[in-house]
Amino acid sequence: MTKRIAYKTPQASFAARTQRQGACLVWAGAIRPNGYGVMWDGQQVVRVHRWAYEQANGPIPEGADIDHICGNRACAEASHLRVTSRKQNMENLTRPNRNSPTGVRGVHRNTSGGKPWRVRVKHNYREYNGGYYDTIAEAESAAIELRNKLFTHNDADRKAA
Ligand SMILES: [Zn+2]
Incomplete structure (x- = not known):
């Protein structure tokens, strides 16, 4: 088994592997093919944005998804994350045109x-x-x-x- 705990705490690991990019706090560690960052929280591999949300806001309600307001899945800026129901998130993911404007002009x-x-x-x-x-x-x-x-x-x- 590869050694995967390089930091004393998940907080230290998180701080060492995030970078401020504009308003986003971007995860520079492992990224899954689906675009989400993952890290070891001391017990298991977790999705970084969910971990960051819980650090700032407490436990995520059961069955809830965390949606990125900024659209950047690698972002772990707590203020860019919000709880959505699974249904809302599916609707976001299945918008008819993936090339449609992002809500930011241009x-x-x-x-x-x-x-x-x-x-x-x-x-x-x-x-x-x-x-x-x-x-x-x-x-x-x-x-x-x-x-x-x-x-x-x-x-x-x-x-x-
Ligand atoms: Zn962001």
């Missing part, structure tokens, strides 16, 4: 592999590619920057907006 899910967030900004009937990002927060800042740049070009008043 930020889209990248489903073609690589980084999960893509920035596309429409301006004067043209679409501008703003690149690919690891976190929705980074993508959001890039979208705002690109939008400001494009709009400033034709309309100086927009700069302040």
Whole structure:
């Protein structure tokens, strides 16, 4: 069996393997193919976001799922996590179009592999590619920057907006 307790406490393990990325606290340890981070809590392997939620809020009600408000499954920022019923979460997962807007202007899910967030900004009937990002927060800042740049070009008043 491989040695898997490299830290004295799960709290130390968590602190050592999370990174602040924008508003997200991103797990830099093991990630399952489904996108969720996992860690050893001293007794068993747990999903990091559920563990982080419980650290901040106490036990998760039985049968409840924890949903990421930011859409980043590797994020363990407690304020980005909320309890949903399993049914609500299934509805979120089975939205008809996975490429649909994320709720953040100009930020889209990248489903073609690589980084999960893509920035596309429409301006004067043209679409501008703003690149690919690891976190929705980074993508959001890039979208705002690109939008400001494009709009400033034709309309100086927009700069302040
Ligand atoms: Zn987040």
